[in-house]
Amino acid sequence: GCVIHCHAPELEFLRAPSFTIEGHELLKALGARDHLTPHEPCVYDNTQDMAELAAAVESRQLTRENSHGAVTFVLARHGIYCGGESIGKTEAYLEALLHLLKLKSSETALHSSPN
Numbered sequence: 001g002c003v004i005h006c007h008a009p010e011l012e013f014l015r016a017p018s019f020t021i022e023g024h025e026l027l028k029a030l031g032a033r034d035h036l037t038p039h040e041p042c043v044y045d046n047t048q049d050m051a052e053l054a055a056a057v058e059s060r061q062l063t064r065e066n067s068h069g070a071v072t073f074v075l076a077r078h079g080i081y082c083g084g085e086s087i088g089k090t091e092a093y094l095e096a097l098l099h100l101l102k103l104k105s106s107e108t109a110l111h112s113s114p115n
Helices: 009-013 025-030 050-063 087-112
Strands: 002-006 042-044 071-075 079-084
Touching: 002 087, 009 087, 025 087, 042 050, 050 071, 079 087
Parallel strands: 042 071
Antiparallel strands: 002 079, 071 079
């Protein structure tokens, strides 16, 4: 397997515990069966206590039903982690998730606009 971590400005709006992305064809790139299947990456608070963070990630990630191929989570105000069975698949998951986060960020900005 493979895990990739990156930093992205699209993460600034994300807060624990999670968020949902749905209604986009690109969700199929994360392993969803169709565009109506939601993807809900966990968002963890950023902490320097690695034992605490590892326990939180392990308890939530391993107990969730994950029918998708991608394993994704976010460390709030820090970065995205994507996991997959190979480097190529994991890079594709990350690219899809970053694009979906840009769309989600735009949607959030539109819905919070005073107009």
